[in-house]
Structures are given as structure tokens and as C-alpha cells.
Amino acid sequence: MRVVAKFGGTSLGNGDRINRAADSIAAAVQQGHEVAVVASAMGNTTDELLDGIEYEAADEDRAEIVSMGERTSVRMLKGALAARGIESVFLEPGSEDWPIITDEYGEVDVEETRKRAHALAGQLKDVVPVMTGFLAEDHHGNVTTLGRGGSDTSAVMMGNYMDADEVVIVTDVEGVMTGDPRVVEGARNVGEISVDELRSLSFRGAEVVAPSALSYKDAALGVRVVHYQHGDLLTGGTSIEGEFQNLIDLQENPVACVTVAGRAIRNSPGILAELSGAIAEEDINIEANSSGMDSLTFYVDADDADDAEALLHSRVVDDETLSSVTVEDGIAVIRVTGGDPSQSDLARRVVDPVSEAHIHLYDVITSATSVSVFVPWEDREQALELIQEVF
Numbered sequence: 001m002r003v004v005a006k007f008g009g010t011s012l013g014n015g016d017r018i019n020r021a022a023d024s025i026a027a028a029v030q031q032g033h034e035v036a037v038v039a040s041a042m043g044n045t046t047d048e049l050l051d052g053i054e055y056e057a058a059d060e061d062r063a064e065i066v067s068m069g070e071r072t073s074v075r076m077l078k079g080a081l082a083a084r085g086i087e088s089v090f091l092e093p094g095s096e097d098w099p100i101i102t103d104e105y106g107e108v109d110v111e112e113t114r115k116r117a118h119a120l121a122g123q124l125k126d127v128v129p130v131m132t133g134f135l136a137e138d139h140h141g142n143v144t145t146l147g148r149g150g151s152d153t154s155a156v157m158m159g160n161y162m163d164a165d166e167v168v169i170v171t172d173v174e175g176v177m178t179g180d181p182r183v184v185e186g187a188r189n190v191g192e193i194s195v196d197e198l199r200s201l202s203f204r205g206a207e208v209v210a211p212s213a214l215s216y217k218d219a220a221l222g223v224r225v226v227h228y229q230h231g232d233l234l235t236g237g238t239s240i241e242g243e244f245q246n247l248i249d250l251q252e253n254p255v256a257c258v259t260v261a262g263r264a265i266r267n268s269p270g271i272l273a274e275l276s277g278a279i280a281e282e283d284i285n286i287e288a289n290s291s292g293m294d295s296l297t298f299y300v301d302a303d304d305a306d307d308a309e310a311l312l313h314s315r316v317v318d319d320e321t322l323s324s325v326t327v328e329d330g331i332a333v334i335r336v337t338g339g340d341p342s343q344s345d346l347a348r349r350v351v352d353p354v355s356e357a358h359i360h361l362y363d364v365i366t367s368a369t370s371v372s373v374f375v376p377w378e379d380r381e382q383a384l385e386l387i388q389e390v391f
């Protein structure tokens with residue numbers, strides 16, 4: 001097997017953990033596997049280095065300073081591997097065989113990086129490369145970074161471009177857990193989780209795997225998260241399943257929107273739950289909802305629109321905080337999930353072409369990993385084509 005093993009700051013936090021990391025690498029090499037290592041800075045080193053910069057530092061200086069964490073780790077690991085009789089070489093920006101190349105802003109040069117990663121993969125039979133995670137080199141030889149938490153991205157990117165079988169992310173938890181074990185009690189390993197599920201969690205705080213790393217996960221590449229105490233790189237932990245994909249989906253059937261207005265809506269915290277509950281009790285499925293300052297909108301199947309309107313109207317009549325209800329049908333829903341791994345402004349990239357074509361947008365419902373636009377049914381094909389052109 002060809003494996004990329006990424007050791008996070010927590011798994012290199014002290015001498016004992018560095019020894020454990022080296023033991024697990026040595027064991028995998030001795031079993032005949034090809035191993036490349038990606039190392040983060042030890043413990044909180046990156047934060048401490050950044051805390052030390054209390055002046056207006058130029059970007060190049062900042063990147064050079066922050067790089068010292070990872071530069072130290074790779075030397076530590078190389079030394080520990082040598083002590084175990086394992087031949088390794090450390091790679092950092094500036095090294096002859098350094099693979100990850102970006103522009104000056106840290107956007108990856110995919111073609112160049114792929115070519116260099118491929119060349120590095122050819123050396124794995126003879127030597128274990130121990131690479132600095134998080135760091136990259138621009139076309140002028142300056143250090144750049146892939147952003148905080150970027151070692152996960154380095155590892156999955158290298159796994160992909162080196163045609164590895166598996167990327168193993170070694171950290172201080174058993175795997176992806178049912179909740180953050182530092183916060184909730186009784187969290188347990190989920191065993192398996194899909195790329196899309198984990199991206200939704202990691203974009204919103206679950207730092208166990210950086211979201212941008214998952215953009216490099218394809219179906220052929222295994223990604224696993226294991227605890228540093230586990231000791232074996234090739235078993236256990238949580239498997240991340242599936243692949244990162246861009247999905248642009250035009251919903252087959254039109255929907256209707258039912259909107260309730262009322263000036264007191266903004267001061268009625270339970271109102272959304274109350275009205276959604278009333279609609280659900282009638283077995284009407286709410287596809288999505290959105291809220292304005294003085295209004296709430298529910299998207300339902302076109303066939304259910306009259307029932308939903310009648311139901312909400314009875315509430316409006318009874319409840320003086322609500323003023324009126326209206327329905328519009330013939331609405332198409334286009335959902336976009338994923339986005340371009342190197343770009344974060346998914347919502348703008350979906351919405352701009354639609355609004356520039358003067359297509360009416362009833363709603364845009366966004367999250368960090370997906371965007372749904374609600375447009376007139378008759379404009380659906382044009383809107384779909386415009387969005388597809390962007391991706």
C-alpha cells in the first residue's frame with residue numbers, strides 16, 4: 001500500500017508523542033508499505049509564533065516566521081526515524097524536491113504540484129519523505145501557507161496527486177466522533193462518515209479534518225482518522241467515504257411558496273417552530289424555509305399549496321401578531337453542492353450569473369457547502385445553464 005500519514009500538532013505535542021509517531025511510521029515501512037509523512041507544527045507552536053508578531057509584518061516575513069513550527073517537526077521526525085534505522089529525508093519549501101507550489105496568495109498551482117508529487121511518489125520505494133504540512137512555495141521561491149489547519153489539506157492533496165491508496169490523519173481523538181469530545185460527554189467514534197457530511201461539520205467548527213482537505217478526496221483515495229495512541233497507521237479509526245463532488249441539481253417538480261407577514265414576527269421567537277409544526281401536522285412536507293424581518297416563507301409541493309395557505313390563513317385570522325398570507329406557485333429549485341475546492345465564495349458564484357441575466361430570485365438559501373436558488377419555473381433551464389457554465 002502507498003500511504004500518506006499526516007501527524008497533527010496534537011500528535012507531535014511532546015517527545016513521547018514524536019517517538020510514538022516514529023514507531024508507527026517505522027512499523028508501516030517494515031511491513032513493506034510505501035509511506036510519505038506530512039507533519040504539522042508541534043502542539044500550539046503555530047499560535048505561539050503568531051502571538052510573537054506584534055508588528056506590521058510583510059506577508060513573506062509572516063509566512064517565514066510561521067513556517068518554523070513545521071520546519072522543526074520534520075527535523076524531529078527525521079531524527080527519530082533515523083534512530084529506528086529508517087531512511088528518510090525532510091522536505092520543506094526551498095528543498096529541491098519540494099512538491100506543493102502556489103501563487104503568491106496560496107492558490108495551488110495544480111499542474112505543477114501534480115507533476116512534482118508524481119516525481120516524489122517514484123522515490124517512495126527507497127526513502128520516506130517527511131514533508132512540512134501547511135506550507136507551500138510560490139513561483140519565486142517564497143514560502144506561502146495553505147491557511148490555518150492546512151496540513152490536512154497538504155496530506156489529502158498529496159495522497160491524491162501521489163496516487164496513494166490511503167491518507168491517514170493522526171490526531172488526538174479516536175476518529176470522527178458523534179460530537180466534540182472536549183465538549184460533550186459520551187462521544188463515540190462514528191466508524192464511517194461521508195465526505196459531504198464531514199464537510200458540513202468541518203465548515204462549522206469540527207476541526208478534526210479541515211474542510212478544504214476534503215475537496216481533494218476522490219473515490220479511489222481512502223481517508224482515515226486515527227488516534228496517535230492507536231499506534232498502527234493501517235487499521236482503526238474513522239473511514240471517510242465517497243468523494244468530493246459538485247452537484248448541480250434542478251428539482252424535477254415545481255414548488256410553491258407560502259409567505260406569512262406580520263410586524264411582530266421578529267419578536268416572536270417560537271413562531272417559526274409553531275407554524276412549521278402546524279404545517280407538518282397536516283402531512284405537508286416543507287422543502288425549505290426562509291425568513292425576512294417581518295415575514296416567514298415556506299416552500300411546499302405545488303399540490304399542497306392551497307392546503308398550506310388555508311391553514312396559515314386560519315392562524316393569521318386568530319393571531320394578531322400576523323397580518324396576511326400569500327402564495328406563489330410555479331417555482332423551480334436549483335441546488336448546488338460542493339463548489340470549486342480552491343474557491344470559497346460559492347454563493348456569489350451561483351447567484352451572480354442568475355441575477356445578471358435578470359432572472360427573478362424568489363430566494364437564495366445558502367450554507368457554507370451548498371446554495372439553493374428559487375427561480376420562476378419558466379426560467380429554470382436558462383438559470384441551470386448559466387450556473388453550469390460557472391462550474
Ligand SMILES: Nc1ncnc2c1ncn2[C@@H]1O[C@H](COP(=O)(O)OP(=O)(O)O)[C@@H](O)[C@H]1O
Nearest residue numbers: 008009010171173176177179180182206207208
Ligand atoms: N466531531 C468531532 N469528532 C472528533 N473531534 C472533534 C469533533 N469536533 C471537534 N473535534 C475536535 O478536533 C480536535 C482535533 O483537531 P485538531 O486540534 O486540529 O487536531 P490536530 O492538531 O491533530 O490537527 C479534537 O481534539 C476535538 O476536540
Ligand SMILES: N[C@@H](CC(=O)OP(=O)(O)O)C(=O)O
Nearest residue numbers: 008009040046148149150151
Ligand atoms: N500548524 C498549522 C497547520 C495545521 O494544520 O495544524 P494542525 O494539523 O495541528 O491542525 C496550524 O496550526 O494551522
